[in-house]
Amino acid sequence: MTREDAFSQFLLRMGDNTLVLGHRVSEWCGHAPVLEEDIALANTALDLIGQTQMWLGLAGEVQGGSKTADDLAFLRDAWDFRNVLLCEVPNGDFGRTLMRQFLFDAWHSIQLGRLMKSSDERVAAIAEKASKEVAYHLERSADTVVGLGDGTEESRRRMQEALDYLWPYVGEMFQSDEVDAEMVKAGIAPDPASLREEYDALVSRILGDATLTIPESSFAHKGGRTGAMHTEHLGHLLTQMQWLQRAYPGAKW
Amino acid sequence: MKNEWPLWEIFIRGQHGMSHRHVGSLHAPDAEMAIKNARDVYTRRNEGVSIWVVEANHIAASSPSDKGPLYEPSESKVYRHPTFFDIPEEVGAM
């Protein structure tokens, strides 16, 4: 694998995470439990879409062809997507959506903190901008997870169910492969495994405040960030998201 | 209905050096969430640098019938207003 190939894969991983999660969060618009949450979720989705434009834009540039962020978002099939599975699982109830957001935000904020020191200036610049947004996402999702975990009996039960469902998708964020090795060598990005300790400390503190129990099993689903095996859900998401671009090729929107 | 989130009044300082201004209201379970909600609801277009929140039922307001006694005395103190004083043009800006 060449340095360029690895770099491009890395950028797709960053951009596909924000693309797919941003899409999921945007599904809430108009349907949230209360107006203030509706507006807040839309802000999160908007930030993620903006970050997608930057990551995928840079991916297109690094690939050296003429592909734009839109080409990458709307004209690749599921096997070419490099997001972790956590981002593509369906929203479920509001509790699962916020738990997923928290579990991702915690990783995202640590990752962006490291990327701000990237040897590639473009990566560092995107990370710098995104990290400010993500710091707020994390604050908000953590507060909500604590509030609902330590809320009523029903809200606690639902949050524990959400955590139990999502926990097997956490491990994938910390798996390393040859793409990561190449990025570490180039000083572009950290080894994913190296983020785990900080992540566990943060997540167990918040989940503790939320009176929730982290499942004992450390089993981790995988296949998203390598593209080897996504969930069935991604195909449906892409079917909606890409429909106009696929049905009317070449049209300008 | 009994579980309705309280109403909060939101005050935002738009720029450094300015005072906080009432921008509107929103609902939130507590003060911390009210500040976060205010950030999401009232600063979507970069309108603020500092947020105050006050639970609406903690605001004491003058009642309209007090309007006379409360405000009229100051109306007669016209010297409090800079335009009360004629400053000769040649003195320049003051």
Added chain:
Amino acid sequence: MYAQMVQSEATQDDPEKLAAFQARIDAGEKIEPKDWMPEGYRKTLIRQIGQHAHSEIVGQLPEGNWITRAPTLERKAILLAKVQDEAGHGLYLYCAAETMGVSRDELTEMLLDGRMKYSSIFNYPTLNWADIGAVGWLVDGAAIMNQVPLQRTSFGPYSRAMIRICKEESFHARQGFDAIRKMAEGTPAQKKMAQDAVNRLWFPALMMFGPSDKDSVHSAQSMAWKIKINTNDELRQKFVDQTVPQIEFLGLDLPDPTIKWNEERGHYDYSDPDWSEFFEVIKGNGPCNVDRLAARNKAWDDGAWVRDGLLAHAKKKAARQHAAE
């Protein structure tokens, strides 16, 4: 408009107080929540502002219908930001209504069980991507016609909410026109979508202004109170005059073959929408009434545990802080 056919309440207050109240309004003074006001004024305004707020919230649904299918990242972000603004506008308006002693949850329940209405326009479907452009351009365009004068309405909180809304609204109609313009100038398939959208949404947009003045029974009192500023037909004519040249600019066919410039009147002549259809929609028989209300009810019901949970946590936290002090 977003508030259609709002029934004015008759008022049986002390004639002297009423006269003084009317004099304040005639003098252009703003009425504030703690001021004396006729019961009819208060009730009519709660109904009108409530209906306006409900329209913003239900109005999220037809446009939200396309967020997950927006064709580019930029269009997705613009549409999401716009639909988010509608939620914000609903929020501002509910707050304005709340200053008159009705709570947001009470208003919400009246929407959900059908006691309160929202604008007829949101009971029409969005069927192709050009609808998103057409909604921004035609529907928001029609709404702005009404909202700009309402910034001068007599009730202070309503006026302030409208000022904020109009400031944010200015990008909505423009983004809509920009989106449909891309379609009108695009491939034959895109042009077909644009034409289809204009054809379907034209008459529903005209209905937004409410029935013709000669059939509109509620206007006089509301206009005297300055909670309605222009008549339905005035605004409708203004909308037609503004929009017809824009349709021509886009190179689309006019959705109403009877539209013709009338030199003598200095206005376009046009056909009225089918008012029997309008009254059916108001009664609940529009293409989407049932689905829209079901969607709002589902969001509210599904969200109950979240609202309760966060409030319970806030109370626990306050109690713990209190105990620690």
